[in-house]
Amino acid sequence: MNSRRNFLQKMAGSALALPVLSSITTKAHAAKPETPYQGPVLRVAILGLGSYGERVADAMKDCQRAKLVGVISGTPAKIKTWQSKYGIPEKNCYNYETLDQIKNNPDIDAVYVITPNGLHKDFSVRVAKAGKHVICEKPMANDAKEAQQMVDACKAAKVKLLIGYRMHFEPITLDIVHKRKAGDFGKVLFFQGLSGFIIGDPTQWRLNKKLAGGGAMMDIGIYSINGSRYMIGEDPIWVTAQEVKTNPEKFKEGVDETITFQLGFPGGAVASCLSTYSLNNLDRFFLDGDKGYAEMGPSTGYGPIKGRTNKGEVTYPHVTHQTVQMDEMSDIILKGKQPEIPVDGEEGLKDMKIVDAIFQAVKTGGKVMIKY
Amino acid sequence: MNSRRNFLQKMAGSALALPVLSSITTKAHAAKPETPYQGPVLRVAILGLGSYGERVADAMKDCQRAKLVGVISGTPAKIKTWQSKYGIPEKNCYNYETLDQIKNNPDIDAVYVITPNGLHKDFSVRVAKAGKHVICEKPMANDAKEAQQMVDACKAAKVKLLIGYRMHFEPITLDIVHKRKAGDFGKVLFFQGLSGFIIGDPTQWRLNKKLAGGGAMMDIGIYSINGSRYMIGEDPIWVTAQEVKTNPEKFKEGVDETITFQLGFPGGAVASCLSTYSLNNLDRFFLDGDKGYAEMGPSTGYGPIKGRTNKGEVTYPHVTHQTVQMDEMSDIILKGKQPEIPVDGEEGLKDMKIVDAIFQAVKTGGKVMIKY
Numbered sequence A, B: 001m002n003s004r005r006n007f008l009q010k011m012a013g014s015a016l017a018l019p020v021l022s023s024i025t026t027k028a029h030a031a032k033p034e035t036p037y038q039g040p041v042l043r044v045a046i047l048g049l050g051s052y053g054e055r056v057a058d059a060m061k062d063c064q065r066a067k068l069v070g071v072i073s074g075t076p077a078k079i080k081t082w083q084s085k086y087g088i089p090e091k092n093c094y095n096y097e098t099l100d101q102i103k104n105n106p107d108i109d110a111v112y113v114i115t116p117n118g119l120h121k122d123f124s125v126r127v128a129k130a131g132k133h134v135i136c137e138k139p140m141a142n143d144a145k146e147a148q149q150m151v152d153a154c155k156a157a158k159v160k161l162l163i164g165y166r167m168h169f170e171p172i173t174l175d176i177v178h179k180r181k182a183g184d185f186g187k188v189l190f191f192q193g194l195s196g197f198i199i200g201d202p203t204q205w206r207l208n209k210k211l212a213g214g215g216a217m218m219d220i221g222i223y224s225i226n227g228s229r230y231m232i233g234e235d236p237i238w239v240t241a242q243e244v245k246t247n248p249e250k251f252k253e254g255v256d257e258t259i260t261f262q263l264g265f266p267g268g269a270v271a272s273c274l275s276t277y278s279l280n281n282l283d284r285f286f287l288d289g290d291k292g293y294a295e296m297g298p299s300t301g302y303g304p305i306k307g308r309t310n311k312g313e314v315t316y317p318h319v320t321h322q323t324v325q326m327d328e329m330s331d332i333i334l335k336g337k338q339p340e341i342p343v344d345g346e347e348g349l350k351d352m353k354i355v356d357a358i359f360q361a362v363k364t365g366g367k368v369m370i371k372y
Helices: A003-009 A051-060 A076-086 A099-104 A117-129 A144-156 A171-181 A216-232 A321-335 A345-364 B003-009 B051-060 B076-086 B099-104 B117-129 B144-156 B171-181 B216-232 B321-335 B345-364
Strands: A042-047 A066-072 A110-113 A133-136 A161-163 A188-196 A238-244 A258-264 A270-276 A282-289 A293-296 A307-309 A312-314 B042-047 B066-072 B110-113 B133-136 B161-163 B188-196 B238-244 B258-264 B270-276 B282-289 B293-296 B307-309 B312-314
Touching: A042 A051, A042 A321, A051 A066, A051 A076, A051 A321, A066 A076, A066 A099, A066 A321, A099 A117, A110 A117, A117 A133, A117 A144, A133 A144, A144 A161, A144 A345, A161 A321, A161 A345, A171 A216, A171 A282, A171 A293, A171 A307, A171 A312, A188 A216, A188 B188, A188 B270, A216 A258, A216 A270, A216 A282, A216 A345, A238 A345, A238 B238, A238 B258, A258 A345, A258 B238, A258 B258, A258 B270, A270 B188, A270 B258, A270 B270, A282 B282, B042 B051, B042 B321, B051 B066, B051 B076, B051 B321, B066 B076, B066 B099, B066 B321, B099 B117, B110 B117, B117 B133, B117 B144, B133 B144, B144 B161, B144 B345, B161 B321, B161 B345, B171 B216, B171 B282, B171 B293, B171 B307, B171 B312, B188 B216, B216 B258, B216 B270, B216 B282, B216 B345, B238 B345, B258 B345
Parallel strands: A042 A066, A042 A110, A110 A133, A133 A161, A188 A270, B042 B066, B042 B110, B110 B133, B133 B161, B188 B270
Antiparallel strands: A188 A282, A238 A258, A258 A270, A282 A293, A293 A307, A307 A312, B188 B282, B238 B258, B258 B270, B282 B293, B293 B307, B307 B312
16 A cells, blocks of 8 residues: 555645634635747656656646656556556657667656655766756755765756755745745744654565665655745754654664654744654644744645634645646746745755754754754 | 733634534533532632732632632732632731741641742742641742652641642543543654743743743743643653743743753653743644544643544533632542542652753753653
């Protein structure tokens, strides 16, 4: 059973009970323009044809400014299936041996790397060297060192590097970030992120240190790390962390089951977060300032996201996160658009530095300062 | 402005948005017996006639098994006011010089000490030595050493020592504790307690280290500490803690403004808590197990308390906490009743050991083991 997919998809169990009355409904953005889109389209190949790759491919069917045109996989049967399902021409299909030849293909602009974390760095560097823009799923690498190599490789190859931070384009999230910027919550002093689900099959790559780079932290805790940054609007300068392992059989050396961690921010705010593979449907954000608060739950699942502030509910029609993400990434790559919350390699690198600091803090037991 | 009283009284701002539909309403306990109570009544004198003492006195008007019969105060004018307001006879009035003569008064069974924390120990020891049962407001002392002295003094004097843990008798709290004991939430692995309010007048005793024993932790953080214990049903064995101070002018040396702390429990559960004097209306509990969860907000204010589990809302008619507490404490003292969640000196001493460990962890930056 793919418990992770089920979790991110459903998560209804822990949904915030939003007030039925006295809600503030904000008018939704127009879903589609009236005239068909005429501008440039980002032509994307997906590398790694697992379940999340499939979710992205399905979501891209509704994209206007991005299009799935190619696939890269080590499994010939998967390539065949995808070709027929998504209409991929033979000339845009690659395996891991032929990948580097993609540089000669003028019909592919970017490659979206959706493999296990431990393979992100090598594939991203190869894609960059082949002259294609890189979109890489998060966490971008196993650690900050690898992440830095990816940033450097993309810079050297003069291609863009974007990380799959779908929440950075999610309308309820953005609305709450706007409210925080407008001072609606006053001086923000506390963020709480609870991220977790009960992971199933013990043989999956997510429980393999080499492929996953860790355990729950790399997979689901990263949402609370990244969320603390965009919700507070600063980057943390210190971290403390505590690990608890109730099942060392399932969660082997280097694979974290449960970690509580705290992040200190320059403005005096503190974040208190939980990352766990042993509690289900845990997906809650809470941002508190001296004048108001915001809370979200589900806060980072595939949606619908639910949010409210001290003034009432924040509602937008649900949009498929990956559809919006890929349309927006098209604008970032092809038109130089600056997203409101960054999604570039440097943004991903910051998260990896925080993850490294968390693992170090677990080991040392003390406060670890973070340098960017 | 008494921001604390306002906070504990209102706290509606951060109330959980409870589901209006699909709620599970549990039948309330019968509010009053049909025949008048005929049993023994605990005759109580209140020592320290501040705003909380007044709240207790008002609540006791509705008690059946306890009665306010005396006062002890250093301010003659206050004694006069209370005498007329609560019908206290002259022979049951004491000041801090005459307090010890209370031993010759056969009409007083117990003294409820409701002074600043720093005075609890000395007054409690004096009351014990005068042969009266001691009820002491929480936190029971400035530190565990003082708390131990109180326990010892009451033992030596063969009087009971109870701490004012009003939440231990609150019906929604007890219902959720029952559900946890019955296994409704499965294996409990996480508790989160957020406790805070913005404190007003900087000259009040609560911001005086000697009188308060600390800052927010002693005043409001104690709710999350104690709550973690009755919600999880175990006593923590380690603690880590991080302090943040944004206003050192208001919060002087030894007076904590904001502390995040984590408690590790023998069964593998972890608690992640916030104690702060810089965020308003913060009063939330969240208990999570591998089969379900409970949340409360307000969770420890004067009520109405709101609670729900993954199965729906938990509702009981609001009861005045201090009325129930004093009736129950009467049964504990006069009839030897065992409360479901202890309220004795040993219970208070545990909290003080945890507070001491938190302050130590803030200083050392590392994990501090707790011994009981």
